[in-house]
Amino acid sequence: xxxxxxxxxxxxxxxxxxxxxxxxxxxxxxxxxxxxxxxxxxxxxxxxxxxxxxxxxxxxxxxxxxxxxxxxxxxxxxxxxxxxxxxxxxxxxxxxxxxxxxxxxxxxxxxxxxxxxxxxxxxxxxxxxxxxxxxxxxxxxxxxxxxxxxxxxxxxxxxxxxxxxxxxxxxxxxxxxxxxxxxxxxxxxxxxxxxxxxxxxxxxxxxxxxxxxxxxxxxxxxxxxxxxxxxxxxxxxxxxxxxxxxxxxxxxxxxxxxxxxxxxxxxxxxxxxxxxxxxxxxxxxxxxxxxxxxxxxxxxxxxxxxxxxxxxxxxxxxxxxxxxxxxxxxxxxxxxxxxxxxxxxxxxxxxxxxxxxxxxxxxxxxxxxxxxxxxxxxxxxxxxxxxxxxxxxxxxxxxxxxxxxxxxxxxxxxxxxxxxxxxxxxxxxxxxxxxxxxxxxxxxxxxxxxxxxxxxxxxxxxxxxxxxxxxx
Numbered sequence: 001x002x003x004x005x006x007x008x009x010x011x012x013x014x015x016x017x018x019x020x021x022x023x024x025x026x027x028x029x030x031x032x033x034x035x036x037x038x039x040x041x042x043x044x045x046x047x048x049x050x051x052x053x054x055x056x057x058x059x060x061x062x063x064x065x066x067x068x069x070x071x072x073x074x075x076x077x078x079x080x081x082x083x084x085x086x087x088x089x090x091x092x093x094x095x096x097x098x099x100x101x102x103x104x105x106x107x108x109x110x111x112x113x114x115x116x117x118x119x120x121x122x123x124x125x126x127x128x129x130x131x132x133x134x135x136x137x138x139x140x141x142x143x144x145x146x147x148x149x150x151x152x153x154x155x156x157x158x159x160x161x162x163x164x165x166x167x168x169x170x171x172x173x174x175x176x177x178x179x180x181x182x183x184x185x186x187x188x189x190x191x192x193x194x195x196x197x198x199x200x201x202x203x204x205x206x207x208x209x210x211x212x213x214x215x216x217x218x219x220x221x222x223x224x225x226x227x228x229x230x231x232x233x234x235x236x237x238x239x240x241x242x243x244x245x246x247x248x249x250x251x252x253x254x255x256x257x258x259x260x261x262x263x264x265x266x267x268x269x270x271x272x273x274x275x276x277x278x279x280x281x282x283x284x285x286x287x288x289x290x291x292x293x294x295x296x297x298x299x300x301x302x303x304x305x306x307x308x309x310x311x312x313x314x315x316x317x318x319x320x321x322x323x324x325x326x327x328x329x330x331x332x333x334x335x336x337x338x339x340x341x342x343x344x345x346x347x348x349x350x351x352x353x354x355x356x357x358x359x360x361x362x363x364x365x366x367x368x369x370x371x372x373x374x375x376x377x378x379x380x381x382x383x384x385x386x387x388x389x390x391x392x393x394x395x396x397x398x399x400x401x402x403x404x405x406x407x408x409x410x411x412x413x414x415x416x417x418x419x420x421x422x423x424x425x426x427x428x429x430x431x432x433x434x435x436x437x438x439x440x441x442x443x444x445x446x447x448x449x450x451x452x453x454x455x456x457x458x459x460x461x462x463x464x465x466x467x468x469x470x471x472x
Contacts, residue, residue: 015260018149020254021151022153028158039234039239039241040239042230043230047096047227052124055092057212060127061352063132066211067131071135074136075196077208080200083198092117093121115168122178153177156177214353214356230382237379245378247322248311252326256333263344295333298424299330299334300330303326303330304328346401358400370382416454
C-alpha cells in the first residue's frame, strides 16, 4: 500500500504540472488560431483520435497488466509488440487516407489530418515504453516524461507563434516533437528497465493480438465516443462550431487530473493484488472510489455559475458562445470522475469484455442523440448528449462494479453531497457580482469545511494517506 500511495502522489503531481502546461498550450493555440482555424485543428485531433486505440491495438494496457504480474515477460513482449505496432500503424495510415478523402473536406483540412495521423502514430509508439514505466510501478519516470514532453511542446508552440507560422507548420512542429519523444523513451527503457530487440514470434504475436483485442475494441469505442461529437459537429455545423464547442470541452478535461492519476496508479496494483491479495485490492478501490465521488457535484456547480468569467479569462470575447456550452458540459464531471476509475479497475481484473458491451451501448446512444440534437442545437446539443451518455455509462458500470467489489451505490451519500453543495453554489452566486475570484475562493473553502464537518471525508481518512506517504 505504501508504493501505491507514493505512486499516486507522484502521478498526481506530474498530472497537475503537465495539465497546467497542456492547458497553456490550448489557450495559446485557441487565441492564436481563432475560432475557425482552431475548429480545423480540433476536428483533425478528434478524427485521428478515433484511430489512436486502433494503432495501440490495446497492447499498451495488456503490457501493463501482464508485465505487472510477471516482469520476466517484459523483453519478449516488448520486442513483439513493437513489430505488431509497425504493422497496425501502416494499416491505420491507409484507413485514415481512404476515409478522409471520401468526406469532401478542403485540401488544407486533409493535410492537417495527415499530420495529426503521424502524431497519433508516434504517440502510440511512445505509449509502448511508457507502459513499461507503469508496469514496473516506476511512476517517477512516467511523471518526468509527462512534464518534459509538455514543456518541449510549449516551447515549440511559442516559437511558432513568435515566427507567425500557420496551422500546418504548427502540426509539423508537433510531429517532430513526438518523433523525438519516441527515440528518447527507447533509450531510457533500454538503459534503465529491460534490454529488447524488435522481433516477430508468430506464436507470441498471435497470443498478444488475441488477448489485446478486447482492450483495442474497448479503447476504440471509448475514443469514438469521446471524439464523435466534434466530427459530427464539423459535418453538420462547420469549423466555427467545432472551435467553440472544443474551447468549452477542453476546460473540463484538466479537472479530471486526480481521477486520471489515481486510475493509472491503481491499475497495476489491483491487477496484481486481485490475484495475490483480493481483500487489499478491494480496500484500495473503495478508498479511491470514495475520494473521487466527493468532488464531481461541487465542481459542476462552481464552473456552471462562473462559466462566463472563465471563458472570457482564458479565451477572450471571440469565444463568448462557449460559456453556454460550458454550463452544460461541466455536468459530465460527477460521472466521469468515477468512471475513469471504475473503467480501469474492470480492465485490471480482466473484465474488459464487460466494458466493451457497456461502451457499445454508450456509443450507440451517443450517436443517435447527436444525430437528433446537433442539427437542431449545434454545440449545445452535443454537450447535452455527452452529459446524458456519461450518466448512462456511470450507472451501468456501477451495476457491474457492485458485483465484484460489493461497492453498493449509496443514494444517501449523493443526496448529502448535493445538499452540502447547495450552500457552496449560493455563496458563489451571491459574491460573483462583487468579485468572481472572491466567490470562487470562498466557495472552495466552504466546501472543504463542510466535507470535514459532515465526516463524508474525515481527518482519519486524510491521516491514513499521509501516514503512508511519510512511511515511504
